Amino acid sequence: MPLARWALALADNNGRSGSTDAALASGTSLPNLDERALVAEAQTGNRAAFEELVRRYDRDVLRLALNLMKRPEDARDVYQEAFLKVYRNLHRFRFECSFYTWLYRIVTNVCLDHLRRRQARPEDQAPELSTGHHEEGITDFFERQREHRPTQDPERTLIGKEIKSHIARAMERLSPRERIVFEMKHYQGLKLRAIGDVLGTTEETVKNSLFRATRKLRIELGGLR
Amino acid sequence: MSVFEKNVNCKDIAPLLVFYLCDEVNDGEREQIEAHLASCAACSALLAEDEQLQTTLLASRQPADELDASGILLAQCRSELAESLDDLSAPPLQEHWRPFGWLRRWMALRPVWSGALLVLFGTVVGTQVLPLMQNANNTNGQTMNVMAKQPLTPKQFENMTFSGITFSPSPGSDTPNVEVHLNAEQPMVLTGNVEDSDMRGMLTYVVQNGERFDAGMRLDCLDALKTVVRDQQVRGALITAALKDQNPAVRMKALESLRGASSDDAVRQTLLQALQHDSNPGVRVEAVNVLVASLQGDQSDSQETAPEEPVVAPSPKSGGPDEIASIDRVVSVLQRLQRQDPSRYVRLRSAAALRQIGPREVQ
Numbered sequence: 001m002p003l004a005r006w007a008l009a010l011a012d013n014n015g016r017s018g019s020t021d022a023a024l025a026s027g028t029s030l031p032n033l034d035e036r037a038l039v040a041e042a043q044t045g046n047r048a049a050f051e052e053l054v055r056r057y058d059r060d061v062l063r064l065a066l067n068l069m070k071r072p073e074d075a076r077d078v079y080q081e082a083f084l085k086v087y088r089n090l091h092r093f094r095f096e097c098s099f100y101t102w103l104y105r106i107v108t109n110v111c112l113d114h115l116r117r118r119q120a121r122p123e124d125q126a127p128e129l130s131t132g133h134h135e136e137g138i139t140d141f142f143e144r145q146r147e148h149r150p151t152q153d154p155e156r157t158l159i160g161k162e163i164k165s166h167i168a169r170a171m172e173r174l175s176p177r178e179r180i181v182f183e184m185k186h187y188q189g190l191k192l193r194a195i196g197d198v199l200g201t202t203e204e205t206v207k208n209s210l211f212r213a214t215r216k217l218r219i220e221l222g223g224l225r
Numbered sequence: 226m227s228v229f230e231k232n233v234n235c236k237d238i239a240p241l242l243v244f245y246l247c248d249e250v251n252d253g254e255r256e257q258i259e260a261h262l263a264s265c266a267a268c269s270a271l272l273a274e275d276e277q278l279q280t281t282l283l284a285s286r287q288p289a290d291e292l293d294a295s296g297i298l299l300a301q302c303r304s305e306l307a308e309s310l311d312d313l314s315a316p317p318l319q320e321h322w323r324p325f326g327w328l329r330r331w332m333a334l335r336p337v338w339s340g341a342l343l344v345l346f347g348t349v350v351g352t353q354v355l356p357l358m359q360n361a362n363n364t365n366g367q368t369m370n371v372m373a374k375q376p377l378t379p380k381q382f383e384n385m386t387f388s389g390i391t392f393s394p395s396p397g398s399d400t401p402n403v404e405v406h407l408n409a410e411q412p413m414v415l416t417g418n419v420e421d422s423d424m425r426g427m428l429t430y431v432v433q434n435g436e437r438f439d440a441g442m443r444l445d446c447l448d449a450l451k452t453v454v455r456d457q458q459v460r461g462a463l464i465t466a467a468l469k470d471q472n473p474a475v476r477m478k479a480l481e482s483l484r485g486a487s488s489d490d491a492v493r494q495t496l497l498q499a500l501q502h503d504s505n506p507g508v509r510v511e512a513v514n515v516l517v518a519s520l521q522g523d524q525s526d527s528q529e530t531a532p533e534e535p536v537v538a539p540s541p542k543s544g545g546p547d548e549i550a551s552i553d554r555v556v557s558v559l560q561r562l563q564r565q566d567p568s569r570y571v572r573l574r575s576a577a578a579l580r581q582i583g584p585r586e587v588q
Contacts, residue, residue: 066289
């Protein structure tokens with residue numbers, strides 16, 4: 001009985017908001033709560049509410065971290081650091097922006113810190129997994145089998161690898177901020193205004209970053225066209 | 226007023242094509258761009274290139290697609306985060322009430338002072354508190370266990386040297402008090418009466434192991450043991466010294482010390498052996514004297530008795546067959562000495578002794 005279990009889990013939590021109390025009292029389980037109510041509940045110290053928030057957004061957070069850091073270890077560090085920061089500072093969140101924006105602001109700041117640290121001390125970093133030669137990077141057996149299916153065209157596979165390798169090298173040319181803007185715009189699908197909110201800057205600045213990133217990629221990937 | 230409203234050219238349009246492609250221009254800008262593209266082949270080609278590039282980029286597999294396609298990494302991250310949250314949520318360890326916690330903190334920060342303090346504490350407890358506690362126990366009349374003094378063993382004697390021995394008369398006792406100064410690992414002074422078995426054993430050890438000690442020390446010990454010659458162990462040591470000691474003076478002293486037990490058969494045998502085999506005339510004379518004294522039965526006055534005075538020879542009827550055989554043997558030995566001893570004084574002393582014993586038919 002999920003509802004009964006939630007009710008028991010929350011029975012000894014004090015200081016929750018009245019609206020959440022009402023929602024819980026009416027039988028609404030945590031997964032069904034809206035973002036605001038869930039955040040409010042988590043702010044009272046409800047661990048289950050916080051974990052529900054994590055489950056809602058952590059897939060996107062990890063994806064962003066993986067795309068930016070390109071190393072599972074670094075992405076895992078970013079994930080941990082970002083969500084622990086959220087947990088420690090959740091009581092400071094005043095609903096002046098969406099929780100999603102606030103969360104991404106934290107995640108991108110952590111990513112930027114890691115990327116800058118990596119640029120400052122490249123000798124301390126493990127080599128990035130080459131997306132152009134990802135066979136070595138993939139540890140999952142079934143993933144490797146998919147790439148070696150006999151029905152797949154070997155020539156097409158080879159070309160695909162070449163393109164990925166070029167893209168990876170081109171992305172390396174971007175600054176950390178440009179990479180984040182490009183990633184959030186094209187792969188996360190955020191609007192420039194939202195990206196500006198996340199990064200704590202103006203939309204114009206974000207536009208400039210995206211323009212510079214696109215120009216660099218156009219130059220680097222000119223041969224692919 | 227937007228720049229697109231008039232004098233729109235390729236230089237103005239080109240930078241906006243990127244945002245036009247990703248739908249980040251407002252309606253007015255979009256109209257102007259589309260109007261320009263309709264009449265400008267170069268910008269249209271540029272837009273096509275950008276579109277193709279964007280398509281290529283979006284079509285390529287992202288690192289996230291490849292690095293965590295199976296979702297294992299996400300599961301790991303969630304698990305690690307849950308553990309971290311558990312650590313953060315765990316209530317802080319309660320500080321138990323710890324008596325003298327301030328003292329422990331103080332000692333931890335000042336190790337040298339702490340060491341000195343502990344040494345001082347141990348010293349005070351050992352020297353002041355424990356004796357006080359023992360006294361308190363005694364006044365309560367409770368049973369007190371006292372460790373017996375460990376007797377000195379021959380093994381310990383082997384590692385000791387004797388640096389001095391002094392005698393003092395013991396009031397109310399015939400035996401003197403002895404004070405022995407020992408040089409061992411730790412110098413010590415042993416004080417006690419000769420009657421004390423430990424003290425007696427120590428003096429006996431000196432006599433028996435004469436080669437390890439100087440002659441003066443051996444003489445002192447013999448002097449002390451003279452009063453306890455009735456002890457079998459002491460008597461054995463004296464006999465050994467009388468026969469085997471390298472120093473004639475010691476052998477003489479040993480014979481003299483045996484005077485109190487001269488009636489003992491073993492002692493008499495020793496006297497006879499000394500009489501016949503000792504190389505020193507003085508020792509042989511001493512043996513004669515002791516033998517005569519033993520035969521006279523008045524050991525204490527034998528020396529003072531004039532040799533020429535008539536003596537009462539022990540009557541054969543007063544002793545048993547063993548006694549008679551013993552006396553005959555003594556007489557026989559004395560007669561041989563009287564004739565053959567290389568020392569004139571020994572010969573004279575033997576003749577005097579024979580006279581003291583009286584005429585006998587030696588069997």
